[in-house]
Amino acid sequence: MKTRLAFGLVMALSGACSIIGGPARAADLSAGAAAVQPESPAGLMQLPAVIERVRKQFQVPGLAVAIVKDGKLVLARGYGVRRLGQPATVDGQTLFAIASNTKAFTATALQMLAEQGKLDMDGRVTDYLPGFQMSDPYVTHEMRIRDLLAHRSGLSLGAGDLLYWPPTRYSAQEVVEHLRDVPLTSGFRSHYAYDNILFDVATLVIEKVSGMSYADFVRQKILLPAGMNQTLVHDHTLPAGLDVATGHALANFSQLQTVPEMTWANNLGAGSLYSNADDMARWMNILLAGGALPSGRHLFSTASRDQMWTMLTPIPVPPASVSQLEAARPNYLGYGEGFFLSDYQGQRLVWHTGGWPGMVSRITLVPGLDLGVAVLTNQESGAAFNAVTMTILDAYMGRSGIDWTAAYAAAADKAAGTADSEVARHQAARSRQAPPSLPLEGYVGTYHDRWYGDVVIRRIKGQLRLSFSKTPLLVGTLEPWQHDSFVVHWDDRSLNADAFVDFSLDEDGKVISARMHPVSARTDFSFDFQDLRLQRQPAVAH
Template sequence: MLKRRSFHYSFFPGMASLCALMVFAAAASAQTPATSVPALDAANKAPSTLPSQLQDFGAYVDSARKTFDVPGIAVAIVKDGKVVMEQGFGLREIGKSETVDAKTLFAIASNTKAFTAAALQQLAEQGKLKMDDRVIDHLPWFRMSDPYVTHEMRIRDLLAHRSGLSLGAGDLLYWPPTSYTTKEVVEHLRDVPIKNGFRSGYAYDNILFAVATLVIEQASGQSYADYVRTHLFQPVGMDESLIDKTYLKPGMDVATGHAKANFKNLEPVPPMAWLNDPGAGGIYASVHDLAKWMNVQLAGGALPGPGKDGKPARLFSEDSQEQMWSMLTPITIIKPPIPELAPLTPHFFGYGESWFLSDYRNQRLVWHTGGWPGMVSRITLVPELHLGVVVLTNQESGAAFNAVTYRVLDAYLNPSQKTDWVAVYDKAVKKAESKADDSFATHEKARDKNRKPSLPLANYAGTYRDPWYGDVVISSEGGKLRLRFSKTAQLIGTLSPWQHDAFTVRWDDRTLNADAFISFSLDMDGHIREARMEPISPLTDFSFDFQDLRLTPIRKAEAE
């Protein structure tokens, strides 16, 4: 979340990655047939193989769909190496009849990151790299904006969110989709500002997974897509999974993402291919395939069936898994926004190699979330219980996947108590929404509508250049100012005066939920010196990192 996307949604609303963990208003949606293993009966009661707390699981998931306005959800549960349940609920797309089943493909977004970590660990086992190699040992041209960080950045650091980059730094290089190549994205890192100390703390990023993508390609001699398909999908048996949207074909069983335009009205959003940072979030998968992935993870990397030598076949070694599941970056534990969420507060919280690490009810959790345009997801493993649950959704509601996940965890960890997490998260969502409304009200109160721009509107037109993103063009069209990000087709919008030399930018694509302020500073002669941007709403996904842009006007000759 990242809006939503990216890339991790955490325990509580307000900690969402790529956008608010929350999206919101309840609206009724009809219950639809589901395909499952094992199947539900006509009364929507779960089979007897499920714990007693999950006997009404179908009705519970549908209540989450209705409350959080999610058209479709898919869930798989594995226990002790077996698939206890894999099932779809609801619709692939609103207004159409196709239903979600266990084999429906969803964008899993940042749950891709664990595949990237596994690929690097495999290459380390093959002797093609070491996890503590410097990145420049494999990509000599690699540069961060700080020479020390450039020199000391190790491959393991790429997976741990401890580089010193700020939250979501550089995401606008590929989010929404841009025309940059992966190599160009990484080359631009030399100009992305480092705002924190190297290895001094946690700040979620996606851009270093573009670096990891290139390391995998350099060490293996294969494209990222070919490597993951050959060395991860095929051994695990993930026959339905795809690297990105470009591999989708008409007629496939695939969910359509949905977003709340203007944070209000649910609409389908077009599928997105993340071609220039695939290692951060590109994979499409079903819960049927991800159940296999979870079982391999819970088996310490062991694959089903014997290997060629009669010994158990392995995807990666137990030592590699121990490294992936060892905490590299501690994360500050925050107070929950409402008291009902207090039971979810962990005793420890941190990040390993592409996995979050925490605890719940005295059990270690290994988990990750993902956010994408119109889709969010969560995979959660309880290693000591050999338990795993994956929840995929086609709406941007982290509240929905959390409510479903914790109902499953409670069934195995706390069977004597049946918490209605849907009601709890609904309360938390409403509180987050009210705070967002208060934030805009504060801006409105401070606004002086009588303060007009210092210059004629046409004088704000021109090409502005940021050191790491590139060019942003403002043009005067029919008496209005239009803003375009030169490498991002979706970022086109209209400027409206706010006060003084500040304007609002309202994007044409209303499902972005990323309207921004843009403020111009003038020199003593009344010429524009610089423009700065920031999101208007606190619910905007952090991957719209407008605040890191430093836009300076350039002469026409320079722009050409």
């Protein structure tokens, strides 16, 4: 399953309650009610039952849903519990990591600075960050501010994510400096490939131009004026006493367990925000209103909003993974500035998803209906938020008859089956009579990659142990597979990212390099092991 930080393209193919009738206000959003408003579409009356079925089907302990329509708050409610095995329930104020839904705030910040005349969206990145470098001089020279937001740089899918995912000791400045060594795999602006690292560059541009930290700019210039007083930038540990959901993941793709809180401060612009249903309702209303606040003042202009919602990078429309999802297949698909753009039943959709350790979310806007839907969950199931979102869209479009829970369950089962078949194929091809060609000591050493840094292999108590020097969570045991191939099993089983490690030997039978790639297709693409070129370093004499 492709989740975590880089949960960019999850297509429809592949508690306490707050309900009010007027514009969303801080006082209103704490009020409770038990059911959807009577004037809401009839199809929405079954939403609580659908959500409970979704939670059971996809093993989601808790989720929150926000719906806005015609500038009014329809629903901001929680379902289930914040943490498995504990009684505290999710409500409209429970905070969830919204991960890549942060990208819309980063795009908004840049557009606001452009409105103030402090930057040009079509200006060169090097005009604002003279030290900025891509691995190709031409791309370095031609990269514009708008390009940072559009996933069309020539980088591969998730390129460079291991510099900050899982959390590393690199600073944001160091991550951007390492970008010069991250390889390009396609032509500049030639096609779509989702990345996070260029949003780190955008973060530094915002800080350089505004003279403020990214966190302070977003808090002071966006969140507070928007009345999003509970949303926070997760640049350090979360303050104690918050109403916050705990993330959950299926360790080994099977056993549901909690995921420890992680702080990720070296790429804030790509995925650092925590928010809740109440505040996401406010955010969706502001976007749908073209930047207008309830007071009538504009946080940003409608023209800026429209630029963010203009397609920059077309994306080929994939086929429906199962026949039950054919109805959700769009006619067009693309990316603007921090938003995906597609259609459903003749209506334009503006949306994004987000993934974080144990939490995934989806925000969907239907401008033609003045409708917004947010689904925040504390389990890594894109199928869950898609099923809920599509059920709500159908209710407002007067459609019925599609069981989205069953459809997404079928798609999830098929994806898991395909991935497991690939793992089984590797198992069948494995020769257990082909041990490593060297004693284990022969693989010990420091291996260096130009863009990541060092990966170290040690022999401890008769086993090979592999560790990424800047990533505390990436520590595991190497199991001999066959010949000079091993599998690294990470100590943290919730990562779901075990990988093959293939060693290359020189003519004298000594290891000179290693390559890695994930064992399972269900491993998140942010584990971009395949981009590493690990060269064994000479041993240092003591």
